[in-house]
Amino acid sequence: MRCSGRPVAARPRCLNLISGIVTPSRGKILFDGADITPLSTQKRNIAQVFQFPVIYDTMTVGQNLAFPLKNRGVPKAEIDARVKQIADLLDLTPHLDRKATRLTADAKQKISLGRGLVRSDVAAILFDEPLTVIDPNEMAAAFENSRRCTATSI
Numbered sequence: 001m002r003c004s005g006r007p008v009a010a011r012p013r014c015l016n017l018i019s020g021i022v023t024p025s026r027g028k029i030l031f032d033g034a035d036i037t038p039l040s041t042q043k044r045n046i047a048q049v050f051q052f053p054v055i056y057d058t059m060t061v062g063q064n065l066a067f068p069l070k071n072r073g074v075p076k077a078e079i080d081a082r083v084k085q086i087a088d089l090l091d092l093t094p095h096l097d098r099k100a101t102r103l104t105a106d107a108k109q110k111i112s113l114g115r116g117l118v119r120s121d122v123a124a125i126l127f128d129e130p131l132t133v134i135d136p137n138e139m140a141a142a143f144e145n146s147r148r149c150t151a152t153s154i
Contacts, residue, residue, distance in 0.1 A: 015126045019048045031123065048126040049116035053108040057101035061092055064100055065114045072119075086114045 016022040018029060020041035029037045036044050047068070055064050062083055069079045087093045090110045095103060100111060116125050 012128055015048065015128050018044075018124070019046050019126055020044050021048075045121065045123045046126060047116040047119055047122045047124075048128065049113050050128050053105075053112035055100050055108055055111045055115070057099065060097055060099055061103070061107075061111055062087070062096040064111050065092070065096075065118050068115055068119050082118055082120065086118045089117070090114050 013022060017024055018031075020036075020039065024037065027037075028035050031044070056067070059067070065083045065086055066079045069082060074082075083096070084093070087096055090113060092107070092110055092114060095107065100108060103111070116127075
C-alpha cells in the first residue's frame with residue numbers, strides 16, 4: 001500500500017491513524033479484515049519509522065537497535081542475533097559500539113529505520129519518508145533491504 005502526498009496533507013495523518021497515534025472521529029481501521037480501531041498502539045503490533053530519526057543519542061547504535069526488543073522482553077541471545085542481522089542489512093555493523101550522537105544524519109536515519117525493522121513479529125511497518133536524508137545512492141539499497149522483511153510495508 002502507498003500513501004503519498006505533501007507532509008501537511010493526508011499521508012502522515014493516514015499513517016498515524018493506522019498506527020493508533022490518532023483516533024479516527026468516525027469509521028474503522030481494518031487490518032486483515034479485523035477491526036483494530038479500539039486497540040492501543042502497542043496492541044496493533046505496528047512499527048512506524050518517521051521522516052526525522054527517533055533515536056537515543058546517549059545510547060550506542062547497537063543499544064538503539066536492541067531497544068524495541070528489550071522493551072518486549074525478548075531473550076538476549078535473540079536480541080543479539082536480530083541486531084546483528086539488521087546492522088549487517090543497513091551497513092551499521094562497524095558503528096554498533098559507537099554513540100549515536102557522533103554519527104551523520106544519514107547514519108542516524110538508518111538507525112531509526114533499523115529500529116522499525118528489528119522486530120520480526122510486527123504486522124506492518126509504516127514509513128513516513130524515512131529515507132529522505134540517506135544518500136541517494138544508498139537509498140535504493142536501503143529500501144530494497146527493508147522490503148526483505150516479512151511484515152507489510154506501508
